[in-house]
Amino acid sequence: MGGSPLKQPETPVPLTQLARERWKYSRLSAFEEAVKPSQDAQDAMTLSGVDTLDALTAAESRTLLERLRPDTGDYPLLATVDRDAGQMHALRVARQQNATIDLVRVAGTSACLIDIAPDAQTNATLRIDAAEASHGTLYVRVGAGSHLQLTTRIIDQAALSWTYLGIDLAEGASLVLNQQLIGIGQHRFETRLRFLAGNARATVRGAALAAHGARFDQQVTVEHVAGHSVSDQRFHTAAMTKGRSTFNGRIHIHPQAPGTRADLANRNLLLDDSAEINAKPELEIYTDDVQCSHGSTVGALDPEALFLMRSRGVPEPVARRLLIAAFLNETLSDADRDDASAAIERYLAGAAP
Amino acid sequence: MTALLAIDNLSARVGEKPILKGLSLAIQPGEVHAIMGPNGSGKSTLANLLAGKPGYEVTSGTVQFNGTDLLSQEAEERSHAGLFLAFQYPVEIPGVSNMEFLKAALDQHAAARGEDAPATGAFIKRVRELANELDLNAEFLKRGVNEGFSGGEKKRNEILQLRLLEPTLAVLDETDSGLDIDALRVVGEGVNAFRSPTNGVLMITHYQRLLDHIRPNFVHVLSDGQIIRTGGPELALELEEKGYGWLAA
Numbered sequence: 085m086g087g088s089p090l091k092q093p094e095t096p097v098p099l100t101q102l103a104r105e106r107w108k109y110s111r112l113s114a115f116e117e118a119v120k121p122s123q124d125a126q127d128a129m130t131l132s133g134v135d136t137l138d139a140l141t142a143a144e145s146r147t148l149l150e151r152l153r154p155d156t157g158d159y160p161l162l163a164t165v166d167r168d169a170g171q172m173h174a175l176r177v178a179r180q181q182n183a184t185i186d187l188v189r190v191a192g193t194s195a196c197l198i199d200i201a202p203d204a205q206t207n208a209t210l211r212i213d214a215a216e217a218s219h220g221t222l223y224v225r226v227g228a229g230s231h232l233q234l235t236t237r238i239i240d241q242a243a244l245s246w247t248y249l250g251i252d253l254a255e256g257a258s259l260v261l262n263q264q265l266i267g268i269g270q271h272r273f274e275t276r277l278r279f280l281a282g283n284a285r286a287t288v289r290g291a292a293l294a295a296h297g298a299r300f301d302q303q304v305t306v307e308h309v310a311g312h313s314v315s316d317q318r319f320h321t322a323a324m325t326k327g328r329s330t331f332n333g334r335i336h337i338h339p340q341a342p343g344t345r346a347d348l349a350n351r352n353l354l355l356d357d358s359a360e361i362n363a364k365p366e367l368e369i370y371t372d373d374v375q376c377s378h379g380s381t382v383g384a385l386d387p388e389a390l391f392l393m394r395s396r397g398v399p400e401p402v403a404r405r406l407l408i409a410a411f412l413n414e415t416l417s418d419a420d421r422d423d424a425s426a427a428i429e430r431y432l433a434g435a436a437p
Numbered sequence: 438m439t440a441l442l443a444i445d446n447l448s449a450r451v452g453e454k455p456i457l458k459g460l461s462l463a464i465q466p467g468e469v470h471a472i473m474g475p476n477g478s479g480k481s482t483l484a485n486l487l488a489g490k491p492g493y494e495v496t497s498g499t500v501q502f503n504g505t506d507l508l509s510q511e512a513e514e515r516s517h518a519g520l521f522l523a524f525q526y527p528v529e530i531p532g533v534s535n536m537e538f539l540k541a542a543l544d545q546h547a548a549a550r551g552e553d554a555p556a557t558g559a560f561i562k563r564v565r566e567l568a569n570e571l572d573l574n575a576e577f578l579k580r581g582v583n584e585g586f587s588g589g590e591k592k593r594n595e596i597l598q599l600r601l602l603e604p605t606l607a608v609l610d611e612t613d614s615g616l617d618i619d620a621l622r623v624v625g626e627g628v629n630a631f632r633s634p635t636n637g638v639l640m641i642t643h644y645q646r647l648l649d650h651i652r653p654n655f656v657h658v659l660s661d662g663q664i665i666r667t668g669g670p671e672l673a674l675e676l677e678e679k680g681y682g683w684l685a686a
Contacts, residue, residue, distance in 0.1 A: 391490050392524065392582075394512035396545075397542050397545045398513060398541050399511075402545070406537070407530070410530065413532045
C-alpha cells in the first residue's frame, strides 16, 4: 500500500494530503472542494414506500450506527460528510414485513440507516438525481433469514457524487445487489459488505459505462468475518472516449471464516485510445478451507465476434454497439434494467461514427 | 453467362507469410465445388479472405462476385451482396441472444436492399421452422449466440443462418469438423435444401464423408496456396484412399 495507514487521526488530515492507494486514481481535491456545509440531511433525500415502516429510536439508531460505521481511516471522506444518528433517516423493516423502499438523493449530504428485522423482505433502490455535488451514506443491517434486493443507480449525473454503502448480513441473510453507473460526471462509490454469520449469501452485479470524460471510481470490499457464507461478485465496465474507470475489489476472509466461498470477476472494455481503466482485484485469506477466485481483465472488443456479425451483414458501428451493450447487459439484472439499457443505447449511439 | 465467383491468379499473405500463391477458380450458378487439401495449404485463408476478414493482404489477382469486384467491399457489403461464410469455429457471443443477432442481420440485409425490416412475427415463424428442420431446440433463440452450444449445435446454427439469409454463394469452412454422423446428415440436408440453379456452394473439407451428403460437381486439391488438381467426385474418393502425397510429389 502507498503511504501510511491512517487510523482515526486526532486532527483530520486534509484529503489532498492522503497518498493512500485506494485514492490513487481519483482527484481528491475535487471531492474535497465539493464537501460544503449543506442543507439538512432530511432534505437531501426523498423517500417513498416508507409510510408503513417504523422509525428507529435515537438510541437504536446510535447503537446500530456504531456497529455499521467503518473505520474512517479507511474512508476519509466519511469523517467529513457522515451524519450523526440523530440527523439520519432511520427506518425499520419489521419482522416478516415486505417493504419496497425508493431512496433518491437530490442534494447535499444524505444519510440513511435501515434495520431489516429477521425474516423480512426488502426491495430497495438508491438513486442519485442531483443537480449539484452530493454525498451520501446508506447503512443497512439485514437480519437473520431476511432478503434484501438493492439497486443503486447513477445514470446521467453530471454533478460529482460520493457514496458510501455499508451492508451487514446476519445468519442466513441474502442480498442481491445491482450497481449501475452510467454516463458522465465524476462519481466515487464505496461499497462494504460484511458477513457476520454463516449461511448468508450475496450476489453482486455491477454495470458501468464511463462515457465522454467521465471519471468513475468503484471501491468494493467484501468481508467474510464469519464462515460458511457465499459471495459472488461480477463487475463489467466499459470506458469510452476520455472516460476513466477505477475499480478496486477486495475480498477479506477473516481467521474465523472457514468454509467461505468468495468469487470476484471484473472485466473491463477499453473502447478508445483516450480511455483509461485502472483495475485491481485483491484477495486476503487468513484461514484454511475456503474456495475463492478473483480476477480483472482489460481488453478491447473480441475481433472474432465483431467479424462474425459483420460477415452476417451487420455494419461495424452497429456490431460494436450490440457487442458493448451485450457486455454490459451481462451484469444488469433483468429487473430494473430499462433505464440503464436505454441510457447505454443512447451513449453508444452518440459515440458511433 | 457471368460466373458467380471468379478468382483469378489470387495471391495473399498474412503478415510476411505468403499463403495463397496464384489461385484461380470459377464457380458457375448451380455448381457445388469442394476444396480439399492438407493442413496449412491455405483453405481457411481462402474462406476468410473471401468473406472479408481483416488481417489478409492480397498481393495480386482479382476476385469477381456476380460480376463485381469483391475485394474492394467491406465484410458487411459482401454479405449484403449474397456471400455467406459458415465458420469453422463459430465464436460465442454471450449477452447477444440468437434472436437479436438473427434479427439484426436480417434487418441490415433489408436495409441494404432499401426495404423495410421484416415483420417480427413472420421472422420468428421462419426461424422456428428452420430450427425444427435442423434439429435445434427452439430454446436456443433466447440464449446468447452459440453460448454453451456443442460443436454440432454451433455448426447447425451456421446452417440456420445460411438458410435464413439466403445468399447466392455459401462458403463452408470445414463445416463437417466436429460433427457426429446424425449431425452430419442434418447439416448435409440443410445445405442441399439451400442449393438451387441460381446459387453456388464452395465447401472446404478434409474428408470425403461430407461429400457423401453434399454431392459436388468439382473437387479441387489445394496445396501450398495453389490448386494442383481438379476432378469430379471420384477425385475425393481417390484422395481418401491415397492421401495427398501422391499429388504433391
